[in-house]
Amino acid sequence: MSKSALHRGVGVALWRQIGDEIRRGIGAGLADENGRLPPEAELAARFGVNRHTVRAAIAALIHEGVLRSEQGRGTYVRRQKRLTYPIGTRTRFSAGLEGQARDRQVELLDHMKEPANAVVAAALGLGAGVDVIRLEMLGLADGVPISRSTSWFSATLFPDIAGYVARTHSITEALALSGTRDYRRASTTIEARHADDTDTRDLRLSPGAIVLVARGVNVDGNGKPIQYSQTRFSADRVELTVSPA
Amino acid sequence: MSKSALHRGVGVALWRQIGDEIRRGIGAGLADENGRLPPEAELAARFGVNRHTVRAAIAALIHEGVLRSEQGRGTYVRRQKRLTYPIGTRTRFSAGLEGQARDRQVELLDHMKEPANAVVAAALGLGAGVDVIRLEMLGLADGVPISRSTSWFSATLFPDIAGYVARTHSITEALALSGTRDYRRASTTIEARHADDTDTRDLRLSPGAIVLVARGVNVDGNGKPIQYSQTRFSADRVELTVSPA
DNA sequence: TCTAATTGTCTAGATCAATAGACAAATTGA
DNA sequence: TCAATTTGTCTATTGATCTAGACAATTAGA
Numbered sequence: 001m002s003k004s005a006l007h008r009g010v011g012v013a014l015w016r017q018i019g020d021e022i023r024r025g026i027g028a029g030l031a032d033e034n035g036r037l038p039p040e041a042e043l044a045a046r047f048g049v050n051r052h053t054v055r056a057a058i059a060a061l062i063h064e065g066v067l068r069s070e071q072g073r074g075t076y077v078r079r080q081k082r083l084t085y086p087i088g089t090r091t092r093f094s095a096g097l098e099g100q101a102r103d104r105q106v107e108l109l110d111h112m113k114e115p116a117n118a119v120v121a122a123a124l125g126l127g128a129g130v131d132v133i134r135l136e137m138l139g140l141a142d143g144v145p146i147s148r149s150t151s152w153f154s155a156t157l158f159p160d161i162a163g164y165v166a167r168t169h170s171i172t173e174a175l176a177l178s179g180t181r182d183y184r185r186a187s188t189t190i191e192a193r194h195a196d197d198t199d200t201r202d203l204r205l206s207p208g209a210i211v212l213v214a215r216g217v218n219v220d221g222n223g224k225p226i227q228y229s230q231t232r233f234s235a236d237r238v239e240l241t242v243s244p245a
Numbered sequence: 246m247s248k249s250a251l252h253r254g255v256g257v258a259l260w261r262q263i264g265d266e267i268r269r270g271i272g273a274g275l276a277d278e279n280g281r282l283p284p285e286a287e288l289a290a291r292f293g294v295n296r297h298t299v300r301a302a303i304a305a306l307i308h309e310g311v312l313r314s315e316q317g318r319g320t321y322v323r324r325q326k327r328l329t330y331p332i333g334t335r336t337r338f339s340a341g342l343e344g345q346a347r348d349r350q351v352e353l354l355d356h357m358k359e360p361a362n363a364v365v366a367a368a369l370g371l372g373a374g375v376d377v378i379r380l381e382m383l384g385l386a387d388g389v390p391i392s393r394s395t396s397w398f399s400a401t402l403f404p405d406i407a408g409y410v411a412r413t414h415s416i417t418e419a420l421a422l423s424g425t426r427d428y429r430r431a432s433t434t435i436e437a438r439h440a441d442d443t444d445t446r447d448l449r450l451s452p453g454a455i456v457l458v459a460r461g462v463n464v465d466g467n468g469k470p471i472q473y474s475q476t477r478f479s480a481d482r483v484e485l486t487v488s489p490a
Numbered sequence: 491t492c493t494a495a496t497t498g499t500c501t502a503g504a505t506c507a508a509t510a511g512a513c514a515a516a517t518t519g520a
Numbered sequence: 521t522c523a524a525t526t527t528g529t530c531t532a533t534t535g536a537t538c539t540a541g542a543c544a545a546t547t548a549g550a
Contacts, residue, residue, distance in 0.1 A: 010261075011258035011260055011264075013256035013257070013508085015256055015507080015508085016256030016257060019256075039526060041526080049508075050509045053507085053509080055528085056256075058527095069527065070517085070526095071516045071517075072517035072525075072527060073517055073518080073525095074517095074525090074526065074527080075526095082436075087487060187486070188486075189485070189487070190457070190487065191480065191485070193269060194265050194455070210437045210439065212435070239435065240436070241432070241433070242434070242435065242487050253506090253538095258506095259537080259538070284495075284496060285497070295538060295539045296539095298538060298539080315496095315546085315547080316496075317495080317496055317545075318496070318547055318548080319496065319497080319547095320497080491550100492549105493550080494548090495547085495549100496545100496548100497544105497547095498545070498546090499544075499545095500543085502539100502541095503539085503540085505538075506536080506538090508533100508535080508536090509532100509535095512530085513530085514527105514528075514529075514530095515529095516526085517524105517526080518524085518525080519522105519523095519524090519525100520521100520522085520524100
């Protein structure tokens with residue numbers, strides 16, 4: 001839409017700005033039909049910088065897993081399109097990405113029982129300090145980390161949720177095994193911020209990258225809150241769709 | 246939640262990382278009840294950098310209008326809380342921010358008639374190349390730019406929309422004057438990216454800042470598309486809430 | 491009024507970012 | 521096989537960023 005120029009002396013190195021620009025350009029026709037980027041010399045001319053500066057940008061994107069380059073041939077994009085993740089009343093990780101990635105999977109990184117803090121207690125409608133179970137999860141599409149979420153469940157109602165998730169790799173199935181066959185999204189809040197340490201590690205991002213943060217509550221058929229979760233998405237790999245009804 | 250450490254040699258200057266960190270810390274208890282930040286020396290110690298580096302970060306935030314500092318007294322936050330902007334079927338700019346800001350206003354920056362491109366035509370259900378009216382608008386809360394939007398309307402159905410918006414400073418009223426008394430949001434897509442030139446100028450951001458981009462279609466009572474819009478929010482000043490139903 | 495706390499300004503040196511140029515190494519197609 | 525294209529590596533130089541230290545200016549409180 002607007003051709004964002006580079007800014008010097010604003011605390012962001014040119015190679016990083018160019019890297020962000022290239023990432024954005026991918027999917028907007030920067031690469032050709034084979035996913036091949038223009039040669040370094042041409043990019044340098046287009047951005048009005050030295051080739052070494054473009055090379056630094058490309059090196060960073062290669063490190064992130066966005067690009068891959070071959071001597072004598074050129075530099076190629078690893079994945080062309082951004083995923084679209086639906087946010088609606090009936091969001092399920094795997095079903096939402098169907099048709100966009102061959103392999104979709106939820107991995108349980110960690111789980112623990114802990115007393116609910118004020119926010120979690122309020123969201124789940126529990127008294128403060130009541131025991132809840134916290135799950136740390138990673139969502140993957142074709143082996144690439146897409147989302148990193150933290151969820152809380154009542155320890156009384158879902159004592160075995162962690163085991164079920166570990167076994168089935170699915171929240172929907174784990175809830176079904178716990179006796180909750182249906183659930184829906186009651187509310188979602190979305191914000192954006194720079195990636196922090198946890199994000200860069202788990203989502204394989206570089207510092208300065210953007211994460212979308214979605215916080216929300218899932219309720220059962222009777223409207224009773226069963227899950228509070230906070231999910232971080234890589235803004236480079238995902239966009240969110242708010243589906244009506 | 247996680248104490249994000251600083252990263253050296255990653256293309257983002259320390260003073261900018263610290264600036265982002267301070268911005269995030271505001272509203273998470275970094276400033277005291279009077280909006281006063283810890284002294285520079287303490288911040289420098291906390292981040293493990295020289296005081297001059299913290300000063301560079303603060304200088305940038307002062308330039309952005311986030312902070313204000315007084316010699317001998319300390320450094321203060323200008324606005325403590327982030328606004329919450331609701332995204333739902335019945336989103337209206339002014340009503341959505343009611344109670345969060347005293348003064349809310351929509352300003353028409355520019356308008357023109359132009360042939361619809363493929364995306365706009367598809368969204369509005371028009372043939373490609375049919376004339377549409379494009380409005381460039383700025384949303385303000387208490388004089389601070391909050392959102393920057395571009396909207397398209399059918400030129401046949403809403404020939405005078407620009408004049409009505411300029412006069413009433415309200416989309417809802419301009420549509421009513423055009424004969425459309427009710428409308429609702431059919432779909433919204435949300436993504437996050439770094440601010441580009443237009444964003445930094447109109448929303449008074451610094452490069453490297455984050456914008457939330459919401460794209461969506463409003464339809465009238467019969468489900469007929471009447472407005473396609475693309476709105477950019479400053480992620481530092483706004484969070485989005487997805488309201489159900 | 492004096493002192494402590496705090497922000498503002500200056501100087502000097504060390505490290506990182508960007509430019510410039512040259513040439514090597516690999517690939518492709520004539 | 522040869523030439524053109526493209527990525528990979530090296531050296532050297534200039535400007536931006538970060539550190540270190542010292543001291544001035546302003547404010548608030550004892």
